[in-house]
Amino acid sequence: MSLLQDGHLLPLAGIAEQRQEAWERQSVYVAANSALYQRLWDGKAPPRRLEDIAELPFSDKAGLRLAQPASPPFGDYLAAAPEKVSRLHRTSGTTGQAMNLAMSARDCEITEIVGGRAQSLAGLKAGTMVVHCLNYQMWMGGLTDHLTLERTGATVVPFGVGSTELLINTILETGITAISCTPSYPGVLERVIAEKFPHLTPRDLGLKLGLFGGEPGIDDPAFRKRLSGTWGMQPRNANYGVSDVFCNFASECAHDTALHFVAHDVLHVELIDSDSGTPKEVAAGNEGELVLTHLSRECQPLVRFRTGDIIRVENTDTCACGCAGFRFRVIGRSDDMVVVRGLNMFPTMVAAVVTSFDELSGDYRIVLDAPPPYDVLPVHAELAADGHDDGALTRRMEERFKQKLGATIRVKIVPHGTFPRTEGKTKRVIRSYQ
Amino acid sequence: MSLLQDGHLLPLAGIAEQRQEAWERQSVYVAANSALYQRLWDGKAPPRRLEDIAELPFSDKAGLRLAQPASPPFGDYLAAAPEKVSRLHRTSGTTGQAMNLAMSARDCEITEIVGGRAQSLAGLKAGTMVVHCLNYQMWMGGLTDHLTLERTGATVVPFGVGSTELLINTILETGITAISCTPSYPGVLERVIAEKFPHLTPRDLGLKLGLFGGEPGIDDPAFRKRLSGTWGMQPRNANYGVSDVFCNFASECAHDTALHFVAHDVLHVELIDSDSGTPKEVAAGNEGELVLTHLSRECQPLVRFRTGDIIRVENTDTCACGCAGFRFRVIGRSDDMVVVRGLNMFPTMVAAVVTSFDELSGDYRIVLDAPPPYDVLPVHAELAADGHDDGALTRRMEERFKQKLGATIRVKIVPHGTFPRTEGKTKRVIRSYQ
Numbered sequence: 001m002s003l004l005q006d007g008h009l010l011p012l013a014g015i016a017e018q019r020q021e022a023w024e025r026q027s028v029y030v031a032a033n034s035a036l037y038q039r040l041w042d043g044k045a046p047p048r049r050l051e052d053i054a055e056l057p058f059s060d061k062a063g064l065r066l067a068q069p070a071s072p073p074f075g076d077y078l079a080a081a082p083e084k085v086s087r088l089h090r091t092s093g094t095t096g097q098a099m100n101l102a103m104s105a106r107d108c109e110i111t112e113i114v115g116g117r118a119q120s121l122a123g124l125k126a127g128t129m130v131v132h133c134l135n136y137q138m139w140m141g142g143l144t145d146h147l148t149l150e151r152t153g154a155t156v157v158p159f160g161v162g163s164t165e166l167l168i169n170t171i172l173e174t175g176i177t178a179i180s181c182t183p184s185y186p187g188v189l190e191r192v193i194a195e196k197f198p199h200l201t202p203r204d205l206g207l208k209l210g211l212f213g214g215e216p217g218i219d220d221p222a223f224r225k226r227l228s229g230t231w232g233m234q235p236r237n238a239n240y241g242v243s244d245v246f247c248n249f250a251s252e253c254a255h256d257t258a259l260h261f262v263a264h265d266v267l268h269v270e271l272i273d274s275d276s277g278t279p280k281e282v283a284a285g286n287e288g289e290l291v292l293t294h295l296s297r298e299c300q301p302l303v304r305f306r307t308g309d310i311i312r313v314e315n316t317d318t319c320a321c322g323c324a325g326f327r328f329r330v331i332g333r334s335d336d337m338v339v340v341r342g343l344n345m346f347p348t349m350v351a352a353v354v355t356s357f358d359e360l361s362g363d364y365r366i367v368l369d370a371p372p373p374y375d376v377l378p379v380h381a382e383l384a385a386d387g388h389d390d391g392a393l394t395r396r397m398e399e400r401f402k403q404k405l406g407a408t409i410r411v412k413i414v415p416h417g418t419f420p421r422t423e424g425k426t427k428r429v430i431r432s433y434q
Numbered sequence: 435m436s437l438l439q440d441g442h443l444l445p446l447a448g449i450a451e452q453r454q455e456a457w458e459r460q461s462v463y464v465a466a467n468s469a470l471y472q473r474l475w476d477g478k479a480p481p482r483r484l485e486d487i488a489e490l491p492f493s494d495k496a497g498l499r500l501a502q503p504a505s506p507p508f509g510d511y512l513a514a515a516p517e518k519v520s521r522l523h524r525t526s527g528t529t530g531q532a533m534n535l536a537m538s539a540r541d542c543e544i545t546e547i548v549g550g551r552a553q554s555l556a557g558l559k560a561g562t563m564v565v566h567c568l569n570y571q572m573w574m575g576g577l578t579d580h581l582t583l584e585r586t587g588a589t590v591v592p593f594g595v596g597s598t599e600l601l602i603n604t605i606l607e608t609g610i611t612a613i614s615c616t617p618s619y620p621g622v623l624e625r626v627i628a629e630k631f632p633h634l635t636p637r638d639l640g641l642k643l644g645l646f647g648g649e650p651g652i653d654d655p656a657f658r659k660r661l662s663g664t665w666g667m668q669p670r671n672a673n674y675g676v677s678d679v680f681c682n683f684a685s686e687c688a689h690d691t692a693l694h695f696v697a698h699d700v701l702h703v704e705l706i707d708s709d710s711g712t713p714k715e716v717a718a719g720n721e722g723e724l725v726l727t728h729l730s731r732e733c734q735p736l737v738r739f740r741t742g743d744i745i746r747v748e749n750t751d752t753c754a755c756g757c758a759g760f761r762f763r764v765i766g767r768s769d770d771m772v773v774v775r776g777l778n779m780f781p782t783m784v785a786a787v788v789t790s791f792d793e794l795s796g797d798y799r800i801v802l803d804a805p806p807p808y809d810v811l812p813v814h815a816e817l818a819a820d821g822h823d824d825g826a827l828t829r830r831m832e833e834r835f836k837q838k839l840g841a842t843i844r845v846k847i848v849p850h851g852t853f854p855r856t857e858g859k860t861k862r863v864i865r866s867y868q
Contacts, residue, residue, distance in 0.1 A: 073608040083560040085589040088608065100608060105584070126517040136570035136577070136594050138604070143570070143592045146577060150539070155519040158577045160570050160594070170572070174507040174522065174534060 002026075002296045003110050007265035008117045011324045015265055022295035023050040023268070030301050033079035036067050037303060046303070050268060053293060053304065054279055058272075060306040064244060065097050073100040080104055080298045090138040091243050101140065101243060102299040110266055110296060111144060115241075115248035116151025117262040119180075121323055122238035122251040123209050126153030130178035131171065133185060134214055136160045140247040141214050145239065148248055149180060149211075164192040171205050178209035180238070183217040186210065186227060203232045213239025213248065219257070219329065219348075222355065240330065242307045244300070245292050250328070253321035258314040261325035268293040269326075274310060274334045282326055287312045287344075289334055308334045310346065336429045338366060340374045340407045347428035350379055350409075353401050359387040363419045366429045376408040383416045436460075436730045437544050441699035442551045445758045449699055456729040457484040457702070464735050467513035470501050471737060480737070484702060487727060487738065488713055492706075494740045498678060499531050507534040514538055514732045524572040525677050535574065535677060536733040544700055544730060545578060549675075549682035550585025551696040553614075555757055556672035556685040557643050560587030564612035565605065567619060568648055570594045574681040575648050579673065582682055583614060583645075598626040605639050612643035614672070617651040620644065620661060637666045647673025647682065653691070653763065653782075656789060674764065676741045678734070679726050684762070687755035692748040695759035702727040703760075708744060708768045716760055721746045721778075723768055742768045744780065770863045772800060774808045774841045781862035784813055784843075787835050793821040797853045800863045810842040817850045 002022035004010060027046040030037050040057055047055050067075030074085070080102075087108055089101040103111060124130060130149055136142030142160060149156045157176060159167060168189070170176065179185075186202070193200055210233045212218040218237045227235045240250040240259050249267060250259035261269065271280040271288040280288045290309045294301045315327040332346025339345070347366060355362045361382040368378065381397065383389065394411045401409045436456035438444060461480040464471050474491055481489050501509030508519070514536075521542055523535040537545060558564060566583055570576030576594060583590045591610060593601060602623070604610065613619075620636070627634055644667045646652040652671045661669045674684040674693050683701060684693035695703065705714040705722035714722045724743045728735045745762040752758045766780025773779070781800060789796045795816045802812065815831065817823060828845045835843045 082589070083587070085563075086584050086587075088563065088589055088591045090591070090604070090608075102589075108584075129519075129522065136592055137597065138592060143577065143580060150520050150542075153517070153520075155516070155522055155536075157522045157524075158570055158572060163571065170524070174524075 002265055003113060004265045006117075008121075008260070008262035008325055009322050010265070011318065012264050012326075018265060019268065019295060020050050022266070023053075023293075024048065026295050026297070026301065027303070029298075030079060030303055034301060035071075035076035036063065037077065037301075039076075053268065054270070056304050058277065058291065058304045058306050059302060061244070061308060064099065068097070068100060074102045074300065075100075077300050077302070078102055079301050085299055087144070089140040089144065089243070092139060099244065103144075104298040107298050108144070108147075111246055112147040112151050114246055114263045114266065115145065115148025115239075118240070118248045118251035118260075119149055119154075119211060119238055120152045121253045121260055121262065121321055122211050122236040123234065123254060124149060124152040124154045124178060124211060124238075128178050128209070129155040129157065129174060129176045130180055130209075130211070131157040131159045131167065131176045133159050133161060133167065133179060133181040140241075140243050141239075144247050145180070145213070154178070164188060165196050168193065168197060168200075168205065171207070175206075177206055178211060179207050179233075180211040180213070182214045183212045183223070184215060186231060190230065202230050205231075207231055207233045209233055210235040211238035212236065213241075220351075220355070242290075242292065242309065245294070245302060245305060245307065250325075253319060253323065255320040256315075256327060258327035258329055260319060260321070260323040260327050262323060264325055266294070266296045268295055270304070271311070271313070272306075274337065282313055282316065284313055284315050287331065306334075310334055310337060310344070338368065338374060338377060338429065339372065340377045343405070343407050345377055345405070345407055349405055350377070350401075350428075353397070353404055354379075354381050356400065357381075357393070357397065358384065359389065359393055360384055361387065361416055364428070365419065367432060368430065369432045371433055376410045378412070379409045380412045380414050380418075382414050382418050385416050387416060389413050436699055437547060438699045440551075442555075442694070442696035442759050443756050444699070445752065446698050446760075452699060453702065453729060454484050456700070457487075457727075458482065460729050460731070460735065461737070464513060464737055468735060469505075469510035470497065471511065473510075487702065488704070490738050492711065492725065492738045492740050493736060495678070495742060498533065502531070502534060508536045508734065509534075511734050511736070512536055513735055519733055521578070523574040523578065523677070526573060533678065537578075538732040541731055541733050542578070542581075545680055546581040546585050548680055548697045548700065549579065549582025549673075552674070552682045552685035552694075553582055553588075553645060553672055554586045555687040555694055555696065555755055556645050556670040557668065557688060558583060558586040558588045558612060558645060558672075562612050562643070563589040563591065563608065563610045564614055564643075564645070565591040565593045565601065565610045567593050567595060567601065567613060567615040574675075574677050575673075578681050579614070579647070588612070598622060599630050602627065602631060602634075602639065605641070609640075611640055612645060613641050613667075614645040614647070616648045617646045617657070618649060620665060624664065636664050639665075641665055641667045643667055644669045645672035646670065647675075654785070654789065676724075676726065676743065679728070679736060679739060679741065684759075687753060687757065689754040690749075690761060692761035692763055694753060694755070694757040694761050696757060698759055700728070700730045702729055704738070705745070705747070706740075708771065716747055716750065718747055718749050721765065740768075744768055744771060744778070772802065772808060772811060772863065773806065774811045777839070777841050779811055779839070779841055783839055784811070784835075784862075787831065787838055788813075788815050790834065791815075791827070791831065792818065793823065793827055794818055795821065795850055798862070799853065801866060802864065803866045805867055810844045812846070813843045814846045814848050814852075816848050816852050819850050821850060823847050 084104045085102040086105045087103045091099045134141035238251040239248045241248040249263040270291040274289040290307045310332045311328040318324045361384045363382045365380045518538045519536040520539045521537045525533045568575035672685040675682040683697040704725040708723040724741045744766045749761040795818045798815045
């Protein structure tokens with residue numbers, strides 16, 4: 001395998017040779033064994049040089065989605081013999097059909113080491129006891145993420161979801177000081193503490209480090225501030241991944257809240273314009289869709305896979321933490337992108353404005369009742385439980401939106417409680433015309 | 435580590451030298467690092483020869499139970515630095531205080547390989563897809579057992595407990611043909627199939643292999659016959675372990691339903707008379723309490739640990755499956771043993787008689803209202819839902835009991851539904867005088 005010892009600490013330029021060798025092995029393997037790529041490449045051989053990879057067409061989620069029911073359960077991009085599959089994870093299917101993810105023992109090991117790099121950057125280390133509270137049922141966030149936590153040298157307690165009262169007792173009884181969970185889980189813990197442990201405050205649990213993943217939200221500075229204020233813990237976005245590629249290949253560190261890419265030895269990165277597919281340089285300030293290629297993967301190798309995630313590159317220098325990978329923020333999903341008079345708008349950008357109004361609950365929807373193009377963005381925003389519309393709220397929101405983002409919104413204020421509270425991922429962009 | 439490649443296939447006599455070397459390393463390590471054993475051994479050095487191990491006193495569960503609250507969370511038998519602890523499992527505490535089990539990365543690896551030997555003997559192999567339906571929440575049966583299943587080369591799907599409808603769909607959609615679960619779980623699946631999938635029978639799920647663990651019950655021939663009849667699957671007792679020692683170190687194979695011991699390279703076995711502590715030979719026909727010593731364990735090494743499990747050795751020859759470990763059956767727990775006129779009686783022996791009567795539900799309790807000695811065994815047995823006591827049932831039961839087991843019982847028939855249905859382990863011996 002092409003995995004290098006502490007590969008995330010090595011500058012990209014310094015590992016070019018290893019990456020080229022990995023690509024030579026991997027591209028020959030994919031061409032020989034992946035029916036999906038044989039089809040997609042029309043039988044043509046992939047370029048020998050990794051730097052020429054843009055000669056190949058993109059692959060995408062839609063292609064994988066079609067491949068699985070046609071060749072169950074793993075699709076014809078399964079490039080290894082079925083006997084090699086060691087672990088089957090399944091995605092929740094919240095944004096479409098559930099996907100069956102196959103990993104060989106070697107795929108598992110690389111996945112765990114790479115995820116461990118991310119969790120280490122986020123602050124986990126030997127001597128810390130961490131409880132892992134993501135769901136162990138099929139989803140990669142459970143079992144495989146657990147094993148990434150162990151790779152940091154920490155003591156890891158498998159817990160999963162539910163049984164919050166038992167969790168609180170377990171934290172108190174064992175000396176757990178770190179939690180790995182979704183950003184929404186501390187809120188659940190706070191409620192259970194208030195109800196069942198009235199003599200305790202969240203701080204009394206003694207958690208010092210929060211490793212978050214599985215949901216967006218942790219990048220909101222107000223939310224982070226509230227978390228550290230209430231709990232006395234350092235919140236870290238510790239677990240960014242794309243389940244078809246790697247469950248975790250980026251996290252923040254104590255020095256920089258941008259996500260650090262930790263997988264250059266096993267993953268090739270491209271940045272493209274999401275509309276045109278035109279390549280963009282991975283350079284500070286550039287925005288684009290993240291496109292990934294496995295340099296080492298046995299079961300379901302992907303080449304030039306469009307992740308659908310739109311990122312902004314913040315920095316390509318080595319961070320003070322030692323990580324040499326580029327740093328970035330996820331600014332949205334290409335599916336959620338709405339172009340308004342040439343400006344790329346994402347729900348997270350709308351959220352930043354909506355949450356700045358105390359009168360609002362923070363919940364909102366972008367409701368598109370006609371196909372593009374758009375010259376204004378229609379937003380439905382919900383009043384807070386004690387929120388009051390003084391009649392000028394709509395105008396003030398429209399002004400702030402224009403000032404912050406340069407686009408025009410058309411706001412409709414809706415009563416508190418209009419939008420259902422969802423577990424899992426909330427769909428923010430409603431295309432009612434479809 | 436002293437683990438040998440396929441160590442369970444090597445005759446005990448052939449690995450004596452490796453075992454002796456392992457004991458030399460391990461005994462020195464324990465003497466130097468385990469405060470509990472320093473105390474228990476009164477500072478005396480352990481014997482150099484493994485064959486002289488009986489010079490040392492026994493250790494037991496009670497000692498571990500006292501050690502944990504005194505030196506939380508792992509007790510002073512933690513022989514490694516806390517930074518070495520990679521995984522914390524917790525027992526359910528159904529038979530007393532919950533125990534915190536510590537494993538280093540090396541302890542985890544040995545545990546997984548040994549458990550994998552057991553699951554392989556039970557029939558799991560590369561090319562089979564197995565779903566693991568034990569609880570992943572803290573308990574060793576979840577995460578660590580999952581990893582033992584992967585060690586067989588099979589494709590393993592993490593599932594856990596609950597969401598039975600989702601499980602049935604997952605089995606149907608992915609090609610799963612083996613299930614790892616408790617003996618009581620197929621009954622739950624049958625009920626959900628009847629309720630939610632009326633067009634399906636259990637056989638339609640296509641399960642061919644059932645790997646059972648976590649609860650007793652699978653050794654009842656009538657239960658096994660019903661399982662294979664209803665499901666068309668081979669049931670296997672695949673997962674016998676003692677959580678303080680190894681989560682799984684014995685299973686049956688296709689040739690012999692007795693449990694095969696698979697850990698002679700890392701675990702030393704003694705058999706003793708449970709009352710007197712007198713050693714008994716590990717030889718066919720002998721019964722006694724299983725006493726175990728870790729030959730390789732970093733975190734919580736145990737020496738001469740009384741498991742409390744009473745076993746009968748069935749065979750010490752190499753089995754047709756290739757396993758060279760001795761074969762045995764668990765006949766009871768020393769806590770549950772009731773001596774009746776010199777005969778050792780266990781709940782499982784009572785169960786075998788009770789379940790042979792169609793008039794009874796199969797549920798029963800041994801109710802002791804006075805301290806020993808006992809000349810008769812008082813048994814409360816419950817009628818089946820459609821069961822009828824013709825007036826002679828008590829007498830017929832007493833006769834069959836005398837004939838099968840040689841002891842006298844005094845039976846009280848109680849109405850159907852008298853005993854509460856319990857999840858987890860049912861307490862069969864009630865000492866009402868205590």
